[in-house]
Amino acid sequence: MLVLEDPGELAGYVGRELGVSDWVIISQELIMRFGEVTGDRNWIHTDPQRAAREMPGGTTIAHGYLTLSLGSGLMGQIYRLRRCGRVFNYGVDNLRFATPVPCGARLRLRLRLASVERRSDQGFLFRFGITMELEQVEKPAARYEMLVLAYPARP
Secondary structure, three states: OEEEOOHHHHHHHOOOEEEEOOOEEOOHHHHHHHHHHHOOOOHHHHOHHHHHHHOOOOOOEOOHHHHHHHHHHHHOOOEEEOOEEEEEEEEEEEEEOOOOOEOOOEEEEEEEEEEEEEOOOOOEEEEEEEEEEEOOOOOOOEEEEEEEEEEEOOO
8 A cells, every 4th residue: 555644745756557456346336235325226337137138248237326436435445545534535537337237247346547747726637547347358448537625634
């Protein structure tokens, strides 16, 4: 894990890969819980029996936004800022769900720092390049840029 003192130190890592998270198993229980919370109960996610009959691969697939939502937590395995005040998700750019994530798959996050912008309000806007990788699958599950707004801790 990359551990830095404050958000400003991260600027020295622009253009570099910061690391790779641990694998996470995408279980049917996780898919079902996400569907309940979001109200997205489409059978391709929530009906294993029908998916066995009608889906390529014979299994349900994770919601695309479940794959996206795992990003924040997995990023926390890769880097940490010791003296950081407020941190906000600021948005997502260029999101593509390139490969469906089948139930039972293992997924991990590969993180690169694309850019850092110093803001007039003393914050930093980080643009992270994220690739969500599936184990033993060449094409990624998702690719996107996550924007994170971070402020140093107050003295």
